[in-house]
Amino acid sequence: MTMRRRSIGKGLLGAAGGLALPAIAAPREATAQRSANTLRVGFRDAVPNVDPYYNSQRTGVIIGHQAFDGLVHRDPESFRIVPALATEWRWVDGKTLEFTLRQGVKFHDGSPFGPDDVVYTINTVADPASRVATPSNYAWMQGAEKTGPNTVRLHMKHPMPAALDYLALITPIWPKAYRERVGPEGFARAPVGTGPYRFAKVDVSVGVEYERFDDYYEGGPKGRPAIRRITARYLSDAATELTELLSGRVDWIWNINPDQMENVNRLPTLQAVQKESMRVGYLQPDAAGRSGAGNPMTNLKVRQALFHAIDRQALADRLVRGGSRVPDAPCFPSQFGCDGEAAVKYDYNPDKARRLLSEAGFPNGFDVELTSYVQPRQWSEAVQNYLQAVGIRARLNLLQVAAQIQRALRGELALNMGSWGSYSINDVSAILPNYFGGGGNDYARDPEVTKLVEEGGSSNDEETRRRAYSAAIRRITEQAYWIPLHTYVNAYAFSRQLDFTPYPDELPRFYLAKWK
Known part of the structure; x- marks a missing residue:
């Protein structure tokens, strides 16, 4: 399929917009933590x-x-x-x-x-x-x-x-x-x-x-x-995290909305930096019909329409930013076996998405629950807007990570938006078996794919592994079982008094941090 780019307005991407920054705490708050030799971090x-x-x-x-x-x-x-x-x-x-x-x-x-x-x-x-x-x-x-x-x-x-x-x-x-x-x-x-x-x-x-x-x-x-x-405190959402950081009640947070980085860096007591990780954002349709036999996602043309409906490059460039990439294959590009050349390519083409939906028997579109834990919520809303623009009326249901994981494992999700970091392992054996190995996260349940993934993970011969994984990727993308949206670029925000280094494996190492 030829690649074709179209420009889009901000409406489909949703409001990029930032939170108003509250008054910041006096620098002595961070100084007090340094004196107490304590680091306070926040997780969402x-x-x-x-x-x-x-x-x-x-x-x-x-x-x-x-x-x-x-x-x-x-x-x-x-x-x-x-x-x-x-x-x-x-x-x-x-x-x-x-x-x-x-x-x-x-x-x-x-x-x-x-x-x-x-x-x-x-x-x-x-x-x-x-x-x-x-x-x-x-x-x-x-x-x-x-x-x-x-x-x-x-x-x-x-x-x-x-x-x-x-x-x-x-x-x-x-x-x-x-x-x-x-x-x-x-x-x-x-x-x-x-x-x-x-x-x-x-x-x-x-x-x-x-x-x-x-x-x-x-x-x-x-x-x-x-x-x-x-x-390490669990904070309910992105707004609360940022408020806690700005008010001096935590010293470190991550995955802030990239729109806030410039504002944070204007503050004399804080800094924000970005680093690409091995995490891939995805959209996963229920091709196997686990959430219901009448699920439109069991139709190949509907799944292909999902690919064409979403301007993934715009998501990467305008929302994620910081050098985010759009993988062709369902894996992180540097992982062994992640053969982007084997993947079927899909361009952003909403007209083609509408034609495919009509051919699939849905000329007027359909309703579906889009379940997501992805934050900032603007990223999920952008996908929702793209789908709605071609007639897929997605009802966005934002959940906590643990709750969505449990629903996914039970086979309840018709359309699932999430991310996978492969535990930072630079080999596709850390991602493909999780989604195509027949377990709770497998919404394809394709025996051919499962066999190829098992073959790729059962040999020490590199060429044998490459052939098996390439064939699996070809089949996965042909059947549109899993839509890679973008790579993640983590945005960190923390006290300027903290010496902290982010790494590409998405593992913050607090044991290497120190107060300046």
Whole structure:
């Protein structure tokens, strides 16, 4: 399909507009926090379970990253895998990794870390009965065994080329004795890890509090934090977040409306910066009819009309901004296997969208619920406006992230707008199985796609993987199962007295921050 650009007015994009900036707090508020060696951060979505294995929210990943370590660690600058709880590792064969564990490491409760903790953690999360939040992240694991007083082996069901990335980013190690004693629910209320911060308080409706863990092991990849305490509060919406920052009640927020960046940077006490992440915004139609057999999204021409109805480049350029891109394939462009050339291309063409709807039997359009947790809300409203302009009367239902995730897993969403950050893993095995592997987030339920995705994730041969993933992407885009809208460019706003560096993997590292 040839690419064709059309200009549009601001009406379809919705009001870009900003919130009025309230009076800012006196600089002494931030100075007081610096003196108290405390950092106050704000997150927009509450996390019902801060155990990293039992939430798929980016906020949950961030919260866990400050307090947990895995066997290995990925350096945020180079993306190189470096030692963490393991000091050495080697491939025994194509499906077996052996690790030599670091000695002298303590959990936050003072108990020693050892091979039994690693074996317990991996064997638990590899078991489907554990019902982790994102099963595809661990479905490749067969299990682990202790092979010596200081060594463990990880066995895989099939070759997994990105295994070390998964172990670095989304496989923290639990303390076996403590978790068995308190149980999964008790652990969620009072988690214990080996990271540079320990949880001092967890409240699922309010937020979490951390204290620096002064017994963090020597040589740990995250280092000893400069800031002693962190409070992370759950704030209800973007307006509340910005108000809290401007009034001096929090020191750091993110994902602010890009329209506010210039205003924030005018203030003497605050600064705003942007950084592209590996997150992709998407629109997901219920092609499988899980939300109802009469759902128009089961019609291919309707799904293709969705692609043509939305000016995705305008969304990226005018709303997201900061260098946001429009992926052709259902993945982040840098990920291994994300073959944009294999994808069917769709241009912005509302006339063609209307023709397709008429051919599908909907000359007068139809009504549908558009469910979204995406903030700023103007982004969701812009998609709603584009759809309505071609006759798809979308009723926008904005939900909290956790609520939408639960509805999605139950198969209730006819048209679902969201985003996926792949847990910052630079391989399509971190995105395609989640949406096309037959699980709760799969609204295509296409056996051909599922087979190709499994094939791509079951080999160490790069060419075999590329062929399978390219064929899957071709099929996914031909059938318009998943519409990639844009890449995310995170907008951070924080105190000018805070030395904070954003990274492209969308993991704020508060343990590296410090007060100036």
